[in-house]
Amino acid sequence: xxxxxxxxxxxxxxxxxxxxxxxxxxxxxxxxxxxxxxxxxxxxxxxxxxxxxxxxxxxxxxxxxxxxxxxxxxxxxxxxxxxxxxxxxxxxxxxxxxxxxxxxxxxxxxxxxxxxxxxxxxxxxxxxxxxxxxxxxxxxxxxxxxxxxxxxxxxxxxxxxxxxxxxxxxxxxxxxxxxxxxxxxxxxxxxxxxxxxxxxxxxxxxxxxxxxxxxxxxxxxxxxxxxxxxxxxxxxxxxxxxxxxxxxxxxxxxxxxxxxxxxxxxxxxxxxxxxxxxxxxxxxxxxxxxxxxxxxxxxxxxxxxxxxxxxxxxxxxxxxxxxxxxxxxxxxxxxxxxxxxxxxxxxxxxxxxxxxxxxxxxxxxxxxxxxxxxxxxxxxxxxxxxxxxxxxxxxxxxxxxxxxxxxxxxxxxxxxxxxxxxxxxxxxxxxxxxxxxxxxxxxxxxxxxxxxxxxxxxxxxxxxxxxxxxxxxxxxxxxxxxxxxxxxxxxxxxxxxxxxxxxxxxxxxxxxxxxxxxxxxxxxxxxxxxxxxxxxxxxxxxxxxxxxxxxxxxxxxxxxxxxxxxxxxxxxxxxxxx
Ligand SMILES: [Zn+2]
Numbered sequence: 294x295x296x297x298x299x300x301x302x303x304x305x306x307x308x309x310x311x312x313x314x315x316x317x318x319x320x321x322x323x324x325x326x327x328x329x330x331x332x333x334x335x336x337x338x339x340x341x342x343x344x345x346x347x348x349x350x351x352x353x354x355x356x357x358x359x360x361x362x363x364x365x366x367x368x369x370x371x372x373x374x375x376x377x378x379x380x381x382x383x384x385x386x387x388x389x390x391x392x393x394x395x396x397x398x399x400x401x402x403x404x405x406x407x408x409x410x411x412x413x414x415x416x417x418x419x420x421x422x423x424x425x426x427x428x429x430x431x432x433x434x435x436x437x438x439x440x441x442x443x444x445x446x447x448x449x450x451x452x453x454x455x456x457x458x459x460x461x462x463x464x465x466x467x468x469x470x471x472x473x474x475x476x477x478x479x480x481x482x483x484x485x486x487x488x489x490x491x492x493x494x495x496x497x498x499x500x501x502x503x504x505x506x507x508x509x510x511x512x513x514x515x516x517x518x519x520x521x522x523x524x525x526x527x528x529x530x531x532x533x534x535x536x537x538x539x540x541x542x543x544x545x546x547x548x549x550x551x552x553x554x555x556x557x558x559x560x561x562x563x564x565x566x567x568x569x570x571x572x573x574x575x576x577x578x579x580x581x582x583x584x585x586x587x588x589x590x591x592x593x594x595x596x597x598x599x600x601x602x603x604x605x606x607x608x609x610x611x612x613x614x615x616x617x618x619x620x621x622x623x624x625x626x627x628x629x630x631x632x633x634x635x636x637x638x639x640x641x642x643x644x645x646x647x648x649x650x651x652x653x654x655x656x657x658x659x660x661x662x663x664x665x666x667x668x669x670x671x672x673x674x675x676x677x678x679x680x681x682x683x684x685x686x687x688x689x690x691x692x693x694x695x696x697x698x699x700x701x702x703x704x705x706x707x708x709x710x711x712x713x714x715x716x717x718x719x720x721x722x723x724x725x726x727x728x729x730x731x732x733x734x735x736x737x738x739x740x741x742x743x744x745x746x747x748x749x750x751x752x753x754x755x756x757x758x759x760x761x762x763x764x765x766x767x768x769x770x771x772x773x774x775x776x777x778x779x780x781x782x783x784x785x786x787x788x789x790x791x792x793x794x795x796x797x798x799x800x801x802x803x804x805x806x807x808x809x810x811x812x813x814x815x816x817x818x819x820x821x822x823x824x825x826x827x828x829x830x831x832x833x834x835x836x837x838x839x840x841x842x843x844x845x846x847x848x849x850x851x852x853x854x855x856x857x858x859x860x861x862x863x864x865x866x867x868x869x870x871x
Contacts, residue, residue: 308525309405313564313571315533320570320609322616323577325864331359335375337836337865338382339389344844346391346815346829348808351846356389358836361864366830385840387859391830392553392837393780394818397674397707397728397770400557400585401568404531404539406473407774409441413475414449415736415776415793424456424464427472431465439486439528440468444774446475448633448740449794456481458513471524475775476634480515480524487511489527499523537575544583547778548869551839551858554584556822558674558707558772559625561593561601566608572619581618582861582868584837586822588623588674591662598626598662602669612670613823617864622823623674623705624666628652628659629682632710633737633745637679639711644747652685660689667693672823673704673725680711680753687719694723705821708733708772711746711753717763726821729755731769731783731813732776739794752800757787759802761809768818769810780814781845781853787813788850807850836865 335357343353345366357365357375365375376382410430417423423445430440447455454460461470461483469486473479487493494510502520505512515524531539547555560568569587589610593601602624605611610621629652630636639649654662666673673690677683686706694704706720709727720727733741734755742751760767769787771778787810790799798804805813819828826835842857861869 307522308528309401309531309536310564312531312533312536313401314567316567316571316574318566318570318608320566320573320615321577322573322619323580324616325576325580325618332364333375334377335359335364335372335380338372338376338380339836339838340369340382340384341389342387342844343389343830344391344846345831346811346846347831348846350831353830356830356836358865361836361866362826363830363832363834363836366832385860387840387842388844389830390551390839390841390844391815391828392839392861392863393551393814394554394768394822394824394828395547395552395771395773395778395780395814396556396768396818396821397558397730398547398555398773398778399559400540400543401563402559403543403774404536406441406443407539407542409443409473411444412442412472413444414446418793420450420453424460427461427470428464431468431470434468436467438468440465440470441528442470442472444475445472445481446633448745449737451740451744455514458483458487458511461513469527471528474634476631476636478517478634478636480521481513482515482524483513486524490524491526492523536571540572540575541582543773544581544585545869547773548582548861549858549871550779550781551841551856551861552583552778552780553837553839553861553863553868554586554819554822554824554827555778556586556588556622556770558588559590559627560587560621561590561605565594565601566604566610569610569619569621570608573615576616576618580863580866580868582863584617584824584863585619586622586824587615587620588625589621589671591624591626591666598665602665606669612672622672624669624671625674625676626659626662626666627676628654628686629676629678632678632733633740635745637710638682638685639679639746639750640681640684641750644745649681650679652682656685656689659685660693663689663693667697670702672702674707675705676707678708678710680713680716680750683709683712683716687716687723687725690723690725691719694725703766703821703823707770710755711750712756712759713753714759717756717759717765721763721765726766726768727760728768728770728818728821729757729760730772730775731755731757731786732771734790734799735782735786735793736776738790738792738799742799752803754799756803757809757813758805761805766817766820767813768821769813770818779854781856784810784814784845785850785853808846810850811845836862838862
């Protein structure tokens with residue numbers, strides 16, 4: 294996230310929690326696996342243009358699969374000995390690629406506004422078009438029904454106003470309007486929305502929340518969860534059926550971009566263990582289209598890390614438990630907020646401010662939160678956005694990790710958006726790999742450079758090349774729904790570092806090769822989610838593959854976002870068909 298995982302949760306809890314809690318809280322893995330590989334008899338033969346994802350082999354003509362595992366790959370003749378009369382042969386229409394991996398995305402915090410209108414800068418680069426989109430939605434809606442928008446980011450419209458009550462009244466005179474800021478910290482509302490929520494000019498601010506006022510009159514901005522929850526009150530609450538449909542919609546959208554595995558990066562942040570149990574229930578009802586690795590939220594259920602860890606353990610959710618489709622793998626701790634929301638924690642002040650933000654924990658509190666996860670045997674997954682947050686988390690890690698067993702847990706820092714050379718070297722020394730929200734560069738690079746942090750710090754955004762140079766094993770991720778799940782788009786940004794705003798290149802020294810960018814969405818992402826059996830197509834790996842219109846390993850990175858995916862397979866079984 295930029296910090297959907299923490300900041301959205303309080304406002305969403307009351308709204309979404311009942312639907313998430315409606316099922317059992319006992320995880321019941323379904324074990325859909327295709328059985329054990331026989332080793333010498335293929336139940337599936339894939340013939341065509343196979344791209345292994347391994348630069349040393351690169352392409353193959355055929356791939357033999359048994360029990361969901363690859364038992365042979367090479368020429369068509371090489372496979373003859375593995376094929377029997379009962380082998381099913383498929384010849385996919387396109388290039389067969391290793392399934393792509395998004396190692397940090399969010400299902401649960403994305404559910405609340407999944408059906409809200411997308412008002413992001415990526416969709417509407419001009420402010421006036423945001424207002425026009427709201428007006429158009431209102432014209433199409435019946436009078437009185439809600440017009441809901443998400444991902445509006447005023448930091449990307451320098452010189453423009455925020456969405457005021459007056460402007461929204463003009464755009465939608467007959468409908469309540471509620472728009473969520475991309476940071477998750479603000480709503481913007483019109484008069485009809487305030488009326489529906491029972492909020493007037495005289496309503497006192499709830500503790501910790503603000504109804505923005507100008508000259509004593511509500512101006513349309515609502516800040517922070519206690520006030521945001523008041524605005525959510527009159528909205529219809531999602532049902533369990535809505536949740537099931539939403540999870541499927543999110544994962545299917547990922548599959549549509551060639552993804553076969555994801556890491557859900559804050560499981561339990563709204564409804565505790567019920568979220569993990571629900572994934573198993575949904576997978577039992579119908580196999581999920583994408584494998585889900587979960588990072589258990591260290592404050593799940595609104596508890597302390599020690600209490601949350603005890604709850605996870607009591608429910609049998611231990612490291613690497615679950616099944617081949619839904620597996621519990623990590624321990625998530627968040628140390629700061631969102632850089633574009635100016636709540637990331639920096640060593641130097643934000644432009645135009647006298648503060649660089651603050652950490653979410655005391656040093657002792659952070660060490661305790663990390664230690665609890667380590668003691669339970671979890672891989673650490675630590676959200677660090679600003680350079681001071683990286684420093685803060687590194688100091689804790691340097692105290693806790695040396696000498697501790699479990700070095701193979703592949704601990705991670707998330708986003709790691711702004712780093713120094715010293716910090717990258719120390720991450721390598723202590724055994725922590727970074728996962729970068731690479732599309733920060735594309736969508737927010739100009740805002741960081743021009744209005745939020747200044748050019749020197751902006752150059753230090755998402756230092757993938759320096760991470761490789763430091764000997765780290767980096768990945769890149771979407772942080773969905775902060776950005777869309779589209780690994781090839783993120784990988785193109787890693788190669789080009791072009792800014793959406795003006796097409797310039799942000800610090801070309803951090804550009805990586807196409808092979809390095811693709812490794813960050815395949816093999817390295819697999820390594821980071823403890824999926825060594827995925828990431829390439831090779832003997833012994835799972836038959837997780839996507840059928841694509843082009844081979845990214847041999848095509849111009851500029852064209853990667855245009856690659857279309859017709860099908861995906863998980864364990865050699867069709868998972869998505871477009
Ligand atoms: Zn996140």
